[in-house]
Amino acid sequence: MFNYKLATNIQRTFIYIVLSILLIVTIVPIWLLIVNATRSTTEIQQGLSILPSTHLIENYKILLGKGLNLPRGFANSMFLAVTSTIVTVYFSMLTAYGIVVYEFQGKKFFSNFIVVLVMIPMQLSIIGFYQYMSKLGLTDNYAALILPLIANAGAVFFGKQYLESMIMQDLIDAARIDGASELGIFHLVMMPLAVPGAATMGIFAFVTSWNNFFNAFILISSIDKYTLPMLVQTLRGDVYRTEFGAIYLGLAATIVPIIIIYALFSRYIVSGIAMGAIKE
Amino acid sequence: MSIAKFKRNYYGYFFITPFIIGFLIFGLYPVYNTLALSFTDTTLMSKNADFVGLKNFERLFADDVFMNAVKNTWLIWILNFFPQIGIALLLSAWFTNVRLKIKGIGLWRALFFLPNLLVPASVAALFFAFFSFYGPVNQFMVRYGFLPEAMHYLQSIPITRGLVIFIQWWMWFGQTVIIVMAGMTSIPIALYEAAMVDGATASQMFRRITLPLLKPILIYIFVTSLVGGMQMFDIPFLLTDGRGSPGGSIQTNNILMYMKFASSKGHIGAASSVGVLVFIMTSICALGIFYFLRERDDTVVIKSSKKSLFKKNT
Numbered sequence: 001m002f003n004y005k006l007a008t009n010i011q012r013t014f015i016y017i018v019l020s021i022l023l024i025v026t027i028v029p030i031w032l033l034i035v036n037a038t039r040s041t042t043e044i045q046q047g048l049s050i051l052p053s054t055h056l057i058e059n060y061k062i063l064l065g066k067g068l069n070l071p072r073g074f075a076n077s078m079f080l081a082v083t084s085t086i087v088t089v090y091f092s093m094l095t096a097y098g099i100v101v102y103e104f105q106g107k108k109f110f111s112n113f114i115v116v117l118v119m120i121p122m123q124l125s126i127i128g129f130y131q132y133m134s135k136l137g138l139t140d141n142y143a144a145l146i147l148p149l150i151a152n153a154g155a156v157f158f159g160k161q162y163l164e165s166m167i168m169q170d171l172i173d174a175a176r177i178d179g180a181s182e183l184g185i186f187h188l189v190m191m192p193l194a195v196p197g198a199a200t201m202g203i204f205a206f207v208t209s210w211n212n213f214f215n216a217f218i219l220i221s222s223i224d225k226y227t228l229p230m231l232v233q234t235l236r237g238d239v240y241r242t243e244f245g246a247i248y249l250g251l252a253a254t255i256v257p258i259i260i261i262y263a264l265f266s267r268y269i270v271s272g273i274a275m276g277a278i279k280e
Numbered sequence: 281m282s283i284a285k286f287k288r289n290y291y292g293y294f295f296i297t298p299f300i301i302g303f304l305i306f307g308l309y310p311v312y313n314t315l316a317l318s319f320t321d322t323t324l325m326s327k328n329a330d331f332v333g334l335k336n337f338e339r340l341f342a343d344d345v346f347m348n349a350v351k352n353t354w355l356i357w358i359l360n361f362f363p364q365i366g367i368a369l370l371l372s373a374w375f376t377n378v379r380l381k382i383k384g385i386g387l388w389r390a391l392f393f394l395p396n397l398l399v400p401a402s403v404a405a406l407f408f409a410f411f412s413f414y415g416p417v418n419q420f421m422v423r424y425g426f427l428p429e430a431m432h433y434l435q436s437i438p439i440t441r442g443l444v445i446f447i448q449w450w451m452w453f454g455q456t457v458i459i460v461m462a463g464m465t466s467i468p469i470a471l472y473e474a475a476m477v478d479g480a481t482a483s484q485m486f487r488r489i490t491l492p493l494l495k496p497i498l499i500y501i502f503v504t505s506l507v508g509g510m511q512m513f514d515i516p517f518l519l520t521d522g523r524g525s526p527g528g529s530i531q532t533n534n535i536l537m538y539m540k541f542a543s544s545k546g547h548i549g550a551a552s553s554v555g556v557l558v559f560i561m562t563s564i565c566a567l568g569i570f571y572f573l574r575e576r577d578d579t580v581v582i583k584s585s586k587k588s589l590f591k592k593n594t
Contacts, residue, residue, distance in 0.1 A: 008379060015374050019388055022367075025450070026392055032416065033406050047423065048416050091298055098295025102288070110296060119566045121507050122307060124534075124559040127541060127552045128314030129306070131322070150302030182291045213401040213514045214534070218541070229401035233518060236405060247409060251402045258397050266390045273393075273455055274462030 034256070036248035044244045055245055062246040070253055072224060073231040077210055077254075080142055080227060084209035085202045087149045093198060096159030097186050101172065111160065117153035123214065130218055140221045145212070155201055161275055162197035163190075200272035203265055207258060228254040311559075317552035324546025336553035346554065348528055349536040350561070356441065356516070356532070357509030360448040365501065368456035373486065376464045389461070393454035400451070404518035407447055408434070434520055437529040444516050444530050448509075456501055463497035464490060499573050503566045510562040513538070533558040 036044055039053040063070060099111055129148075130139065138144045149155075168190065175185045191198070213229035220226065226234075235250050262269060318336055322329035340346040371392075375385045382388075395403070410417050411433040418430040433439045467490065475485050513534035516524060523539060524531025533554065540551035 012380055012382070015380065015382060019371075019382075023388070023391055026395060026454070029406060029410070029450075030394070030398070032410075036416075044416075045414065047419055091302070095296050095299040098292050102290075102292030102295070104289045104292035107292060116567065117303075117307075119503055119507055119563075119570060121511050121559055121562045121566075122311070123511050124537075124555040124562070125310040125314040127537065127548050127555050128312070128317055129310035130541075131317060131548055132310055132313050148302065148306035151299050151307050156299065182288070182294070186295070207397055211397075211399045211401075213399075214538075218538070229399050229514075232399065232401045232405050236408070236518065244409065244414075247405075251406050251409075254399045254402045258399070259394070262390075262394060262397055269397075270386070270390055270393065270458055273458045 030255070030259075033248055034252050036245065037252035039245055039248075041243055041245045044248075056249070059245040059249040062243055063250055066240060066243070066246070068231060068234065068240075068250060069224070070231065070250065073226055073228045074253065076225060077228040080145060080216075081206045081209040083142070083146050084149055085205040087146055088152050088155050088205035089198050089202045091150045092152050092155035092159045092201065093163075093191070093194060094186065095156045096163050097190055099156075099160055100163040101169075114153050114156050114160070118157055126215065126218055133219065139219055140225060142220075142225070144219050145209075145215060149205070152205075155205065158201055158204075158272070158275065159197065162201075163194065166193065166197075168193060196268070199265075200268045200275070203261065203269055204272060206261070210258060314552045314555050314559075317549050318556045320549045321547075322549040324548060329549065332549070336550050337557070339550070340553055340557065345528070345531075346536065346557075349524075349531050349533050349554075350558075352441075352524070352528075352530060353510055353512060353532040356444055356448065356512065356530070357506065360445045360452070361502075361505050361509065363449055364453045364456045364505070365460075365498070367453050368460040368501075371457050372461040372464045373490070375461055389454070389458055391454075392457055395451045396455050398451070400514035401518055403447060403451065404515045407443060408519055411439075411443065435526050437526055440520060440526055441529050444519060447515050447519075448512070452505070456505075459497060459501055460494065463494050467493045496574065499569060503570050506569070507562055507566050510558060510565075 031050065032048075035049060035052050037059060038056045039049065040055040040058060043049070043053055043055070060070075099107060099114075129144075133139050133141075133144045171189055171193070172185055175189050180188065211229065212227075213233070216227050216230055217233070220230065232251060232254055235247050240247050319331055319333060320329045321332045321335070371388075374380060375382055375389075409415055413430060413432055417433065418427075421427040422430055433443070471489050471493075472485055475489060480488070511534050512532045516530040516532050517535055517538070520526065520530065522535070524535050537551050537554040537558070540547050540554060
């Protein structure tokens with residue numbers, strides 16, 4: 001019995017060591033980024049530090065001085081992410097509700113089709129999409145990034161899984177007896193009940209939009225419409241070559257909002273990931 | 281089914297109509313348009329374009345650039361995917377082990393997942409800064425004597441490739457851990473109890489119970505990771521010069537497509553042909569894995585296993 005306990009303890013210690021190493025690998029790059037955003041270029045060149053310094057404002061001034069409009073990029077990214085979130089959540093919940101609540105012909109086919117769409121790399125049609133948008137005069141327009149989210153297969157799949165786990169047929173029937181319209185039931189009965197699921201879906205939609213570089217990079221051309229990931233790309237230019245503190249600050253500005261959101265909602269996010277995958 | 285109910289079910293079509301319209305306009309038509317463009321010599325500059333048949337595709341296969349991009353993409357994906365799954369299986373096995381009682385599982389998982397949420401463009405620019413000549417990695421290596429003098433990491437093919445693989449792994453292993461662990465906790469504990477009564481060892485239980493019942497989840501991870509991996513762009517694009525340097529070693533499918541699109545004349549016909557080929561390759565692999573590896577009754581096994589065990593015991 002003693003040996004068994006000892007063996008368990010040794011194994012447990014070993015596991016905690018492995019976990020700690022993984023944690024260091026995970027956190028150190030992010031920590032160094034945030035610390036370096038507060039240090040001057042001279043300090044950064046002198047060596048590593050794991051403690052923040054006092055040059056945050058100075059770095060910010062250098063960044064703006066070089067013509068990088070960080071507040072503008074921030075506002076653009078925020079606008080795009082919020083609009084994308086609303087469009088994704090509303091239309092995906094609408095579609096998912098239609099699949100879950102009604103028995104119509106072709107329902108099975110449509111749900112399988114959603115799963116197939118999740119597995120198809122739609123992004124590879126970006127060139128055809130670009131040319132089509134330019135014919136419609138929608139290039140360099142956020143509409144080209146927002147409207148496609150009306151048909152977001154991944155979000156519909158998630159919404160379907162979520163709504164199936166809620167039992168609401170009785171409530172729907174009760175609302176019908178009270179004379180509510182079908183669309184009214186969706187808005188007034190289902191939506192309030194599905195808030196936790198909608199919130200999870202919304203967080204993912206927000207992060208996806210916030211992080212999106214490729215599509216925006218191809219579709220958006222004027223500099224005052226640049227989103228934060230696109231500004232990051234300009235940070236790689238020659239103007240900033242030696243301004244390390246300012247570069248780190250620019251990068252930190254793109255990821256700190258996400259870290260804050262994660263700190264607030266990590267429970268939703270972690271359970272949301274498992275939900276998209278399981279039960280299929 | 282009553283008439284009223286039958287009529288009401290037509291509302292199903294009403295609810296899915298916006299999705300279908302959105303899909304036709306913003307999903308299906310661009311795919312068709314990309315395919316149509318791939319048979320032409322359209323550029324962004326010229327108004328008139330000619331049908332050139334398979335010429336774009338012939339050109340892609342004539343030089344090594346395209347095959348090199350496909351090879352790079354697969355290499356980077358495979359070398360980051362298997363360590364991901366390996367770590368995920370290991371950590372999930374530890375986290376779900378009742379004997380070990382690891383503390384703070386939720387916190388560990390949440391922290392490991394964090395890199396996945398960060399802006400990939402910023403992550404790439406961050407690692408570029410870390411591994412640049414005057415960056416902190418060189419400072420550290422030289423100061424503590426690991427290297428005699430500073431080196432240009434991003435001019436070395438193995439180091440740059442390794443770095444892309446590492447970043448991809450770093451960003452995705454946390455998510456894989458969460459999904460695999462959710463799959464493991466959904467396996468009924470009664471199966472393990474029964475196996476223990478029969479004298480099975482831990483590794484036997486892992487191979488005979490855990491892995492087979494995890495199969496649907498593993499296929500899901502495999503397919504979604506493959507689809508994402510084949511479209512890898514942000515990290516290799518921003519880690520070096522945007523052309524997959526050094527020596528085209530991290531030039532992926534999407535970087536090649538972008539380079540053709542952004543070339544001085546804007547050869548969107550040629551760029552489309554890259555998109556079409558990668559689209560076909562990825563879809564065949566993803567749907568193939570999904571339909572051939574999946575046993576249709578896998579999920580039923582999990583649901584019914586409790587029942588059948590119970591029956592056996594009585």
